[in-house]
Amino acid sequence: MLPSALEKAVYGVYATNAVHLAAKHGVFGFLVTREAPTGKIASELGLDEETLDRVLVLLDAFGVIERNEHGAYRVSAEMAPFLDPSSPRSVGGFLSHVMGSTVGRLPQLDGYLTDGKASVDAALPAPFEVMYKTPKLTEEFLAAMWQLTYDVSRELVPMAGLGNVRHLVDVGGASGPFCVAALEATPGLRATVFELPEVAPYVADTVERFGLQGRLDFAAGDFHRDEFPPTECVAFGYILSGWTDEAGLELLRKAHRACAPGGRVLIMDRLFDDDRRGPLPTAVMNLSMHVEAKGRHRTAAEYVGLLESAGFVDCEVHRSTQDKQLVIGLKR
Secondary structure, three states: OOOHHHHHHHHHHHHHHHHHHHHHOOHHHHHOOOOEOHHHHHHHHOOOHHHHHHHHHHHHHOOOOEEOOOOOEEOOOOOHHHHOOOOOOOOHHHHHHHHHHHHHHOOHHHHHHHHOHHHHHOOOOOHHHHHOOOHHHHHHHHHHHHHHHHHHHHHHHHHOOOOOOOEEEEEOOOOOHHHHHHHHHOOOOEEEEEEOHHHHHHHHHHHHHHOOOOOEEEEEOOOOOOOOOOEEEEEEEOOHHHOOHHHHHHHHHHHHHHEEEEEEEEEEEOEEOOOOOOOHHHHHHHHHHHHHOOOOOEEHHHHHHHHHHOOOEEEEEEOOOOOOEEEEEEOO
């Protein structure tokens, strides 16, 4: 038998597929409200019973779901917030993006190891040309960003010092999850999502869904080529980790130019521990950034160094209970 850590690493690819399929076909949504054996689940959801049985056995073996002595499966209270499709912490959207986009690009790592990333990427489209290539890929990517961002943003917003901020710009803000969390918690605040033109309809949907007319706006632009709208606060959520230090520094310099005196920049991203030995989700996504983008995940000290190089002062680090953390820099 393999050591436990190696066993999970080797067989994890099967578990990822099983979790994705169970989420996609409504199995978790069914089991969060009731216990049921394989046959009943298959009958209710119109699924092949034999295939479903094998998926459920695997998920039980990995501890994702539970099976009682009568052969009925259930989702535990511990797992429910992450498996319930109606929960803001559901992993379904993220897994759809991983399986629909990321997994297909992982074979590039083989070429990276032998020939280097720059050589392999020279023949490939730019990252966001892939993510926004079709309406389906765009929708899946934005859904993943919402599920990775909205819930933790409600924890980060109180740490961000927005009480006296009248306007913020979320650079690369997807369909607006951080903006929504900030607006819900901060009366009088206005927010602008600065994104590629393809995202405009999705931000419009967010405005309508949350009743944010007059408070949430959209500005089309390419954050590498265009200056940011003037503001008191610039937010970067899962943006700087997608780019090199040089590109990230240029984005922070643009943020410094856009900010009014006394303004602030928010970096919200995964952070490595100081010794870069973890946490595991950051190490995983650090590899993902290698194939999906051009950046890497950093330590808090590395982000503070970039902020100070861009002209920001009095930097602070705030940690949430989830994977996304907050680094703040102030403009004099």
